[in-house]
Amino acid sequence: MNKRIYNFSAGPAILPTEVLEKAQSELLSLNGIGMSVMEISHRSKHFEPILESAKQGLRELLSIPNNYQILFLQGGASLQFAQIPMTFLSNSTSADYIVNGAWSEKAVKEAKKFGNVNVIFSSKESGYKSVPNQEDLRFSENAEYIHYCSNETIDGVEFKYDLDGGNVPVICDASSNILSKPIDVSKYAMIYGGAQKNIGPSGVTLVIIRDDLIEKVPKNLPAMLDYRNFAENGSMPNTPNTWGIYLISLVCDWLKAKGGAAAMAKLNEQKAKVLYDAIDSSDGYFRGHAEREARSLMNVTFRLPSEDLEKKFCAEAAAQDLDGLKGHRSVGGIRASIYNAFPLEGVERLVEFMQDFNEKNG
Ligand SMILES: Cc1ncc(COP(=O)(O)O)c(C=O)c1O
Numbered sequence: 001m002n003k004r005i006y007n008f009s010a011g012p013a014i015l016p017t018e019v020l021e022k023a024q025s026e027l028l029s030l031n032g033i034g035m036s037v038m039e040i041s042h043r044s045k046h047f048e049p050i051l052e053s054a055k056q057g058l059r060e061l062l063s064i065p066n067n068y069q070i071l072f073l074q075g076g077a078s079l080q081f082a083q084i085p086m087t088f089l090s091n092s093t094s095a096d097y098i099v100n101g102a103w104s105e106k107a108v109k110e111a112k113k114f115g116n117v118n119v120i121f122s123s124k125e126s127g128y129k130s131v132p133n134q135e136d137l138r139f140s141e142n143a144e145y146i147h148y149c150s151n152e153t154i155d156g157v158e159f160k161y162d163l164d165g166g167n168v169p170v171i172c173d174a175s176s177n178i179l180s181k182p183i184d185v186s187k188y189a190m191i192y193g194g195a196q197k198n199i200g201p202s203g204v205t206l207v208i209i210r211d212d213l214i215e216k217v218p219k220n221l222p223a224m225l226d227y228r229n230f231a232e233n234g235s236m237p238n239t240p241n242t243w244g245i246y247l248i249s250l251v252c253d254w255l256k257a258k259g260g261a262a263a264m265a266k267l268n269e270q271k272a273k274v275l276y277d278a279i280d281s282s283d284g285y286f287r288g289h290a291e292r293e294a295r296s297l298m299n300v301t302f303r304l305p306s307e308d309l310e311k312k313f314c315a316e317a318a319a320q321d322l323d324g325l326k327g328h329r330s331v332g333g334i335r336a337s338i339y340n341a342f343p344l345e346g347v348e349r350l351v352e353f354m355q356d357f358n359e360k361n362g
Contacts, residue, residue, distance in 0.1 A: 006346035009324030010153050010299060010337040011176065012196040019250045019341075037246045042239055051235065054245050057252025058199075061260050062178075064185050064208055069231040071207040072245055077103075077175045077194040080205060081110035083225055084171055084190070087217055088144050089115030096120045096143040096168065100294075101128045101152025102330060103173060111147070118143065128155040131294045134164060145169045145189065151177035153197075154328040156301030156335060157294040162187040169213060177298050178206070179255065180340055181265035189213045195244060197298070198339050200251050204244035255340065264340050271338050271347045272297040278351040285358045289333065303333045310334060313357055322350055 007014040030037045033046055040046050055070045064070065073079070084107075089095050094116035097108045100123050111117045118140045121132040139146055146165045151158040153176040162184045163170050169189030178191065179198040185191065190209045196202035209227055217228045229237045255264065276295060279286040279302050289301040304310045310333060314326045327333035338347055 005321035005323055006342075006349060007324050008322065008336045008338070008342070008346075008350070010197070010328070010335060011194070012202045013198075013337055013339050014341045015201070015247070016251065016254045016341040019247065019254050022250055023247060038243050040242070042236055042242050047242060050242075050246050050249050051240075054249040054252060057249055057256065058206070058208075061252060061255055062183065062185055062208070067211045068185060068208050069211065069214065069227075070235075071209065071227065071230045072235040072240055072248075073205040073207055073230060074203065074241060076202075076205055077173055077192060078106070080173070080192045080207070081107040082113070083227075084145075084147065085111035085114035085117075086225065087221065087227065088213075091115055093144050094118055094140060094142070096140050096146040098122075098132060098137070098146070098148035098163075099124060100131050100157055101149060101155040102328070103152055103154065103175070104147070104149040107147055107149070107173065115144075120146075123157075127289075128152065128157060129289060129294065130291045131157055131159050134161060137163075139165060139168045143168045145171050147171045147173070149173040149175075151175075151180075151296055151298055153296075153299050153337075154301075154331055154335075155289065156296040156299040157290045158296035158298065160293070165189075169210075176337075176339075177296070179261055179264065180268050180298055182261040195248060197337075198251075198341075200248035201244050203241045204248060206248075267344065268297045268338070268340070271342065271344050272300060274344070274347050274351055275300045275336060275338070278354050282354070282358055285362050286354065289331075298337060298339055300336045300338065301327060301331075301333060307332065309361060312361070316357065317350070317353055320349075320353060322346075322353055325350075 027036050058070055096118050098121045099105050099108055099119050108117055123130045146168050148163055150172050158177060164187055171190045172188055174191050175193035176197045178193045190213055192207045195204040195206055199206055214228050214231050223229050279288045287303045304313055317325050325334050325336055327335040
């Protein structure tokens with residue numbers, strides 16, 4: 001019973017089969033030591049190289065400059081929504097936020113608990129279908145930072161450029177498109193994301209943070225909410241998610257063997273094109289949610305003529321081993337998440353299914 005199906009889940013999401021096989025082969029005995037990675041001390045000589053390899057792998061894949069720290073935290077990207085303003089914002093300062101989907105909206109809600117928030121762009125009224133152009137953005141004078149989400153997982157809209165904040169530090173929630181393409185890390189003060197889409201399993205939050213931002217961290221924060229503490233202690237002021245970090249190191253090895261972020265970008269563009277072409281050539285039977293220029297390469301969101309048909313679509317697809325297609329509970333519709341590990345053949349199978357479904361139900 002080791003059959004694998006096509007898993008379109010938005011996250012936790014598909015992991016590369018080779019990674020799971022490697023983890024399986026080492027589950028009882030890591031490198032022949034007679035213990036699994038989950039049973040050894042995080043301070044042991046067996047775990048040290050794993051942590052290092054995960055960090056180095058990410059540094060190499062994303063060309064992260066040396067003046068950035070790579071941290072593995074817990075609490076998910078959701079905790080970052082609070083930890084960022086808790087650390088860098090106060091009642092006497094303000095930060096700019098771009099709101100182009102459900103997750104950046106949540107980030108604003110948390111930030112308002114700590115200080116003043118200027119929403120400098122919101123596409124809420126128009127249903128979260130777009131992202132702003134860089135030229136149309138005006139940052140506030142004296143903003144402590146600007147926050148945005150590079151790929152809105154629920155709505156399926158994605159920035160196609162690295163935001164340039166000028167003098168304002170840019171902080172980006174890249175939970176659902178990190179590692180899917182090369183990015184210019186030097187444009188950002190901080191990039192973060194839950195691991196459970198393109199990086200590894202749930203339970204680890206990746207934070208890439210520039211040294212000068214760490215210097216701004218106040219000295220009186222609770223230890224577990226203190227970026228400086230994590231940076232100074234190599235992500236291990238306490239027990240980290242050792243299993244998660246181990247899988248991240250394996251995912252990095254897999255990505256490097258596949259040609260890295262540039263190779264992924266090519267493949268991701270190809271996969272998304274196959275799917276968006278099927279939507280666009282359906283004479284309106286399938287309706288893409290996002291505006292064309294903002295279409296996410298990771299989360300393809302679309303509607304059918306009715307909710308009943310959407311239900312039927314998901315049920316029949318699942319029966320054909322195309323699982324996880326139901327849109328997020330807050331918006332409905334269909335969402336096909338096609339992260340790095342998702343194969344082109346799976347997208348082609350979905351397109352065949354869509355055409356067949358349209359013929360029978362259109
Ligand atoms: C873009 C984005 N930000 C934040 C989150 C929240 O992440 P977590 O569940 O790790 O807190 C998600 C979860 O799917 C997400 O897609």
